[in-house]
Amino acid sequence: MSVMRIGHASLRVMDMGAALQHYDNVLGMQVTMKDAAGHVYLKCWDEWDKYSLILTASDRAGLEYVAYKVRAESDLDVLQPKIEAWGIKTTMLPAGSLPDTGRMLQFHLPSGHEMRLFATKEQVGTDVGSLNPDPWPDSVRGAGVHWLDHILLMCEMNPEAGVNTVADNTRFMEEVLDFWLTEHVLVGPDKNIQAATWMACTTTPHDIAFVGGPRSGLHHIAFFLDSWHDVLKSADVMAKNKVHIDVAPTRHGITRGETIYFFDPSGNRNETFAGLGYMAQRDRPVTVWSEDHLGSGIFYHTGILVDSFTQVYT
Structure with missing residues (x-):
C-alpha cells in the first residue's frame, strides 16, 4: 500500500x-x-x-x-x-x-x-513525450510551471480549548496514509505543541503541509519550477500581467525552497517553488523550528513574517 x-x-x-x-x-x-x-x-x-x-x-x-x-x-x-x-x-x-x-x-x-x-487516471503524456525528449517544449508560456507540487492547508488550532487539528492531521497522515514528518514548528511553554508540520510521501521536502490558524482553509497550492532564475522569471510574468503578488521572490528556511507567493483572481494563493532543498527520506531526522526563529524559517532572507501570509487565506 x-x-x-x-x-x-x-x-x-x-x-x-x-x-x-x-x-x-x-x-x-x-x-x-x-x-x-x-x-x-x-x-x-x-x-x-x-x-x-x-x-x-x-x-x-x-x-x-x-x-x-x-x-x-x-x-x-x-x-x-x-x-x-x-x-x-x-x-x-x-x-x-x-x-x-x-x-x-x-x-x-x-x-x-x-x-x-x-489509483487510475487517463495518461496523455508530457509535452515533450517519452521517446528521446527535449528538456522543454517550444510551446512553454508564462512561468512554464512543470507540475503541481504540493498543497498547504490551514487547520483550526486553539490550544487553550484543546483543539489542534494540525497535530490531528499529522498523526492521521503518519498512521494511516504512511506519510512521514520532515519538519515542524513547536510552540508553547513546554515547546511540544505542533503549530505547523511538513510531510512527505516522495523524496521532496513536502508533499503536504499543515499550519494552525483560527479556521480551516486553503493556504496555497504550489507549482514546481527548475531554478531560482525561473522563480524570478515567474515574478516578471506576474508583474507584466498585474498579478497580485503576496511575497516577492525569496527563500524559505523551512524546506530550503526558493519561492514566490501570489493570488489568482479569486484570491486563491498560489506558489511557484524551486529547489530540491534536501532529499526527504524516512530515516532523516525531523527538523525542528522554535517559535522565536519562525520568521527566518518562513522567510529566510529577512526573518520577518508578512502579516498577510498567515492571516489571508481562502
Whole structure:
C-alpha cells in the first residue's frame, strides 16, 4: 500500500474567464477538457496525467478537495477500513465519477478538508513525450510551471480549548496514509505543541503541509519550477500581467525552497517553488523550528513574517 504523490486539486473560482487567463497564460498550464457541468480541467507541460487542476465556478473561492494518487486499485480497498477505524467516514465513489479517473476514496481530514485517493487516471503524456525528449517544449508560456507540487492547508488550532487539528492531521497522515514528518514548528511553554508540520510521501521536502490558524482553509497550492532564475522569471510574468503578488521572490528556511507567493483572481494563493532543498527520506531526522526563529524559517532572507501570509487565506 502506497500513496505515491499529489494527483490534483479542485478549486472554486469566482470568475472562470479571469481564472483561465491566470492559470493558462500566467502559469502556463493548458486546458485539457471541460465537462457538461462547467468544470475546467488543466495540466502542466511536464505532467503525464490528463489533469492536475480542476476549476469550478462559484460565488466563493477556496479548495473543494485535494486528491492523492495511490499505487494500485487494491490500495483503496486496504485503506478504506483503516481510515474508518480512525472514526472517519468514507465513501467509495465509482469509476467515472470524475472524468477519465477510476474509483475514488472520499473522506475528510480531522481539520475538515476533503481528501480523495485514486489509483487510475487517463495518461496523455508530457509535452515533450517519452521517446528521446527535449528538456522543454517550444510551446512553454508564462512561468512554464512543470507540475503541481504540493498543497498547504490551514487547520483550526486553539490550544487553550484543546483543539489542534494540525497535530490531528499529522498523526492521521503518519498512521494511516504512511506519510512521514520532515519538519515542524513547536510552540508553547513546554515547546511540544505542533503549530505547523511538513510531510512527505516522495523524496521532496513536502508533499503536504499543515499550519494552525483560527479556521480551516486553503493556504496555497504550489507549482514546481527548475531554478531560482525561473522563480524570478515567474515574478516578471506576474508583474507584466498585474498579478497580485503576496511575497516577492525569496527563500524559505523551512524546506530550503526558493519561492514566490501570489493570488489568482479569486484570491486563491498560489506558489511557484524551486529547489530540491534536501532529499526527504524516512530515516532523516525531523527538523525542528522554535517559535522565536519562525520568521527566518518562513522567510529566510529577512526573518520577518508578512502579516498577510498567515492571516489571508481562502
